[in-house]
Amino acid sequence: MTDNNEKLIQRRSLLAGVGVAAAGMSVAAATANAAESGFQPARHSEDQWMDKLPGTHRTWIDTSYPTGGLEALHFANNILNANAKAYGGDDSDYAMVICWRHYAAPFAFGDEVWTKYGEHLSKTMPMMDPKSGGAFHVNPANIAGRPDLDNSGNTIDETLFRGVKIAICDAATRWYAEVVAEASGGSAGNIYQEFVASAIPNSRFVSAGVIATTRAQEYGYSLLYAG
Numbered sequence: 001m002t003d004n005n006e007k008l009i010q011r012r013s014l015l016a017g018v019g020v021a022a023a024g025m026s027v028a029a030a031t032a033n034a035a036e037s038g039f040q041p042a043r044h045s046e047d048q049w050m051d052k053l054p055g056t057h058r059t060w061i062d063t064s065y066p067t068g069g070l071e072a073l074h075f076a077n078n079i080l081n082a083n084a085k086a087y088g089g090d091d092s093d094y095a096m097v098i099c100w101r102h103y104a105a106p107f108a109f110g111d112e113v114w115t116k117y118g119e120h121l122s123k124t125m126p127m128m129d130p131k132s133g134g135a136f137h138v139n140p141a142n143i144a145g146r147p148d149l150d151n152s153g154n155t156i157d158e159t160l161f162r163g164v165k166i167a168i169c170d171a172a173t174r175w176y177a178e179v180v181a182e183a184s185g186g187s188a189g190n191i192y193q194e195f196v197a198s199a200i201p202n203s204r205f206v207s208a209g210v211i212a213t214t215r216a217q218e219y220g221y222s223l224l225y226a227g
Contacts, residue, residue: 041218049204050219053165055095057083060221062099062213066127068227069104070141070150075226076164077154091162097216098159101169101209105176107141107156108168110198114139117191120180139200160202168199169209 059079061072076096083089100108106121114121115137122128122135129136130148140149142156160166177192184191196205206212217223 044215046207047212047215047219050097050216050221053095053097055093057094057096058216058219058221059094059096059224060099060213060216061097061224061226062101062209063104063226064102064209065104065227066107066125067150068225069100069107072098072100072104072226073141073151073154073156073159075224076159077162080162080164094163095165095221096163097165097167097221099167099169099206099209099213099216101167101172101213103172105169105172105209107139108166108173108200108203109139109195110200111138111142113194113198116194117180117184120183121176124176124179142200156200160200164202166200166203167209167212168203168205169212170205171208173205 059076061075063069063072076098079096080091080094083093084091100106103125106114106125109121118137119135127136127140128134129140131146139156140146141151143149144155145153147153173195174188174192177195178188180186181188181191199205213223
């Protein structure tokens with residue numbers, strides 16, 4: 001059953017990656033056509049924060065599954081490291097956002113939520129601890145010294161310290177609250193509020209990760225899909 005689940009996740013990740021890549025090419029083509037026609041995308045107050053982040057480069061790392069959610073931390077640090085090494089740049093050069101949406105949304109929740117609901121979150125994502133085989137009871141994206149995880153040792157705390165921001169899918173957060181409520185016998189509304197209250201620093205909720213990812217491209221962010 002585990003092998004089947006892993007194959008399903010790999011297939012979904014591949015399809016998602018192809019889909020986002022295709023979407024990225026479509027947006028790029030549409031942008032080129034728009035430039036010729038004089039088209040300007042509409043602006044909305046909900047998206048203005050994207051335009052206010054300081055930096056001379058803009059990067060949006062989109063992710064929707066657990067593996068990609070961890071890889072996003074690795075990729076973000078790789079970009080910043082390469083910018084420093086190859087270009088003599090600084091972390092402040094980048095307006096960089098990691099978008100945790102879909103099944104990756106729980107990476108944006110604090111340890112208090114993982115301690116309380118880790119069993120349900122780990123099973124639903126699904127993401128079990130490769131070392132113990134059991135559920136995580138702290139946020140796996142913030143565990144240091146675990147090269148067996150897909151973040152290659154790059155933790156949330158270290159990544160946020162470098163100025164990277166996090167976009168959290170509110171739609172996925174609400175869905176997880178419903179799933180956890182059904183499994184635990186709790187209130188979806190109360191659990192949702194716990195998720196929101198525990199959100200990691202340098203983060204903000206967006207109505208849906210998918211729309212935020214497309215809007216970011218309208219604000220000049222280069223799209224990188226992790227997963």
